[in-house]
Amino acid sequence: MFKQLGVIGCGLIGGSFALALRHAGIVPRVIGYSRTPATTAQALALGVIDVAAESAAQATVGCDIVLLAVPVAATEATLKAIRTSLEPGVLLMDAGSTKRDVVDAARRALRERIDGFVPAHPIAGKESSGIDHAEAMLFDERQVILTPLPQTDAGLLQKAREVWQRIGAEVQTMGPEQHDATFAAVSHLPHLLAFAYVSAVVNQPGGREFLAQAGPGFRDFTRIAASDPAVWRDILGANREEVLKQSQRFRTTLDALELAMRSGNSAALEDLIRGASELRGRWQIGQSGPPAAAPPPAPETD
Amino acid sequence: MFKQLGVIGCGLIGGSFALALRHAGIVPRVIGYSRTPATTAQALALGVIDVAAESAAQATVGCDIVLLAVPVAATEATLKAIRTSLEPGVLLMDAGSTKRDVVDAARRALRERIDGFVPAHPIAGKESSGIDHAEAMLFDERQVILTPLPQTDAGLLQKAREVWQRIGAEVQTMGPEQHDATFAAVSHLPHLLAFAYVSAVVNQPGGREFLAQAGPGFRDFTRIAASDPAVWRDILGANREEVLKQSQRFRTTLDALELAMRSGNSAALEDLIRGASELRGRWQIGQSGPPAAAPPPAPETD
Numbered sequence: 001m002f003k004q005l006g007v008i009g010c011g012l013i014g015g016s017f018a019l020a021l022r023h024a025g026i027v028p029r030v031i032g033y034s035r036t037p038a039t040t041a042q043a044l045a046l047g048v049i050d051v052a053a054e055s056a057a058q059a060t061v062g063c064d065i066v067l068l069a070v071p072v073a074a075t076e077a078t079l080k081a082i083r084t085s086l087e088p089g090v091l092l093m094d095a096g097s098t099k100r101d102v103v104d105a106a107r108r109a110l111r112e113r114i115d116g117f118v119p120a121h122p123i124a125g126k127e128s129s130g131i132d133h134a135e136a137m138l139f140d141e142r143q144v145i146l147t148p149l150p151q152t153d154a155g156l157l158q159k160a161r162e163v164w165q166r167i168g169a170e171v172q173t174m175g176p177e178q179h180d181a182t183f184a185a186v187s188h189l190p191h192l193l194a195f196a197y198v199s200a201v202v203n204q205p206g207g208r209e210f211l212a213q214a215g216p217g218f219r220d221f222t223r224i225a226a227s228d229p230a231v232w233r234d235i236l237g238a239n240r241e242e243v244l245k246q247s248q249r250f251r252t253t254l255d256a257l258e259l260a261m262r263s264g265n266s267a268a269l270e271d272l273i274r275g276a277s278e279l280r281g282r283w284q285i286g287q288s289g290p291p292a293a294a295p296p297p298a299p300e301t302d
Numbered sequence: 303m304f305k306q307l308g309v310i311g312c313g314l315i316g317g318s319f320a321l322a323l324r325h326a327g328i329v330p331r332v333i334g335y336s337r338t339p340a341t342t343a344q345a346l347a348l349g350v351i352d353v354a355a356e357s358a359a360q361a362t363v364g365c366d367i368v369l370l371a372v373p374v375a376a377t378e379a380t381l382k383a384i385r386t387s388l389e390p391g392v393l394l395m396d397a398g399s400t401k402r403d404v405v406d407a408a409r410r411a412l413r414e415r416i417d418g419f420v421p422a423h424p425i426a427g428k429e430s431s432g433i434d435h436a437e438a439m440l441f442d443e444r445q446v447i448l449t450p451l452p453q454t455d456a457g458l459l460q461k462a463r464e465v466w467q468r469i470g471a472e473v474q475t476m477g478p479e480q481h482d483a484t485f486a487a488v489s490h491l492p493h494l495l496a497f498a499y500v501s502a503v504v505n506q507p508g509g510r511e512f513l514a515q516a517g518p519g520f521r522d523f524t525r526i527a528a529s530d531p532a533v534w535r536d537i538l539g540a541n542r543e544e545v546l547k548q549s550q551r552f553r554t555t556l557d558a559l560e561l562a563m564r565s566g567n568s569a570a571l572e573d574l575i576r577g578a579s580e581l582r583g584r585w586q587i588g589q590s591g592p593p594a595a596a597p598p599p600a601p602e603t604d
Contacts, residue, residue, distance in 0.1 A: 073568075123517035128583075143517065172515070185503050186516040190523040193495060196556040198578035201487050204551055211585055213474070214488040215425035215445065219587050220522040221492040226583040229576040233568050236575075240563040247560060249506055251553075254498040258549060261542040266375075266535050273538075274531040276500035281430070281528040283513055285521050 001163070002091075006063035007032040008056045008078060010043035011228075013095045013122065014069030015134025018048050020167040021065075023136035033059035034131075035070075043131050057085040065091045065163070072096040073234040079109035086113060091156045091163075093120040097183060097231075099147045099176035101238040107149075115153045118160040121145045121179065122169065123187075129228040140168030143286065147176040170286065184242030189250060191232055192243060194225035303465070304393075308365035309334040310358045310380060312345035313530075315397045315424065316371030317436025320350050322469040323367075325438035335361035336433075337372075345433050359387040367393045367465070374398040375536040381411035388415060393458045393465075395422040399485060399533075401449045401478035403540040409451075417455045420462040423447045423481065424471065425489075431530040442470030445588065449478040472588065486544030491552060493534055494545060496527035 005027045007014040011034070018030045032049030033056050034040045040052045053059035060066050060082045070078055075094060086092065092110075096102045099119050106117050124142040126133060144164040148157050161171045174182075201207050211218075236243055253272075260269035307329045309316040313336070320332045334351030335358050336342045342354045355361035362368050362384045372380055377396060388394060394412075398404045401421050408419050426444040428435060446466040450459050463473045476484075503509050513520075538545055555574075562571035 123515070125517075125519060143515065145515065181508075182512045182515050185506075185509070185512045186520050189503075190499065190519060192559060193499060193556070194523060195575050195578040196559050197492065197495060197552055198582050199574060200548070200552040200555040201491075202581050203555070203577075204487075206483075207487070210484050210487045212589065213425065213445065213447065213484050214585070215427070215587065217427060217492060217526045218488050220525045221496060222582050222585075223522045224519045225578045227575075227579060229572050229579050232575050232579075233572040236559075236563055236571060237566070237568050244560060244563065246502070247556070250499055250502040253502040253505070254495070254549070257494060257498050257538075258546060261538055261546065264539070266539050269538060270531050270535040272501060273497050273529075273534050275505075276497040276527045277529060277531050277534075279504050279527075280500050280524050283516070283524075285517065287514065 002027040002065045004029045004063045006059040006066040009069035010034040010131050012129045015048045015131045016138035019136035024166050056081045060085045068094040071231050071234040072238050076105035076109050092117045097235045098238040099179040103176045115151045119147045144169040144171050146173045147179050180239050184246045188243045189246040198225040304329040304367045306331045306365045308361040308368040311371035312336040312433050314431045317350045317433045318440035321438035326468050358383045362387045370396040373533045373536040374540050378407035378411050394419045399537045400540040401481040405478045417453045421449045446471040446473050448475045482541050486548045490545045491548040500527040
């Protein structure tokens, strides 16, 4: 399907994309670049890339598909660095978790080359970041959101769709604004809350000792708090307006729960909990559309 | 090891305890009772219990081990109901997630029979509650906290320890106050935040549609929001003082993160995130003592 993939940013996402494309027989050759030379060397040593480039621009030479997998704040500078070295007809994608800022950066940086750019957000991740954790199946049964621009070449958009589908992902298309509002709610705010929660627990007297008693609930609730700090600094910064809006909604709901606790209004407390519990009990990953409205069986209350 | 187990409250925990004891060859016969007759019948149909009792008191007759697995606010009334039917020398345990209130309730309800009571909190759970989800391995490799009273019979305390160990759990002992402060931090607050978060997301225009885009991060972060409403109404009510203290600490940290976002101070934002990320990256479930102080490898920032 392609001759050569260029990966700029050989971390978990960039490395996994290279492995996935190779595994699916989509591309025979991968050239990679990371800002930290040790990372590029490690990607080469692990066989994730075939050739180590010495610059972002060099990682695009001879490529008919290029993935930018850098923290979102580095998008504009990186696109500027590669603009003149991009081959005609290349499919250029990013993998950032925010899209309005990426689209704006691409407009400024790519100018007349904007038609080859397909903004992409694979909803995939794991507890550990970095090239050492890259895996070919990372995107399998995961969603990928594409936020094409009016100028985006229709043929390249179709190719982008096919690439992600062939490595197992389900592809959706939406506008960058809708994307950012949606992911502020379902991803960025949970990360912010998980960071705040872990910090609050450990930065108190005896806090670190508490953690020895933490169980599976804590483990799952805080998994995303182990995410890459630079990546999340950029995401929370880039999408701060939407994230702060969501956080305000969250605080209002937390206020209501605490008021019910404080006032000993256990019926109100249970109602608030039940609304969340029933909803979450019906939700399933990857289901299209909202959770079914039918109530679940009554919970055990003995 | 025992002749007969009595289970009062045949839900996920009570049912799993029965299955685990039978699986480990600890007890040949189980009698069970749930307030909802259909639940008791279902426990019988599933073979979790051998005999369905018609009252809590009847579920203790002929038993040398009894587990109370009811929402914590039902503890006192249930203990009062069984006090006179308890056999001499019986090991009586609860499974509540709070301990100060349970110990107080037991003192009032059991009076001179308090010596046979070993307050217990198994740190085990799953997304789904109810007898249908009970499983023999639920406590395997999980922690159980015992909070014995000064009057607790030493021989029964030792037996309690052995029972939990034989079904795979690691047993720890601490005072009820320390227990409640610890679990407010590592379990109760995360539940409160997860309930608040899920409610806030879905109760907004377009909120339910957002959920179709939610990925593995959302799934794990909100798993505990599906917990049983009656159980958590009681836990959050019983331990509200400690939970509200922890929530205040959380809000202060959230304020700091939001201030860094609002003011565009990306260095401060990254520092706050990094503290949480490094700590959580080193934490492992069931490790004794605080996470190691050594820094992890530098994250990928390309």
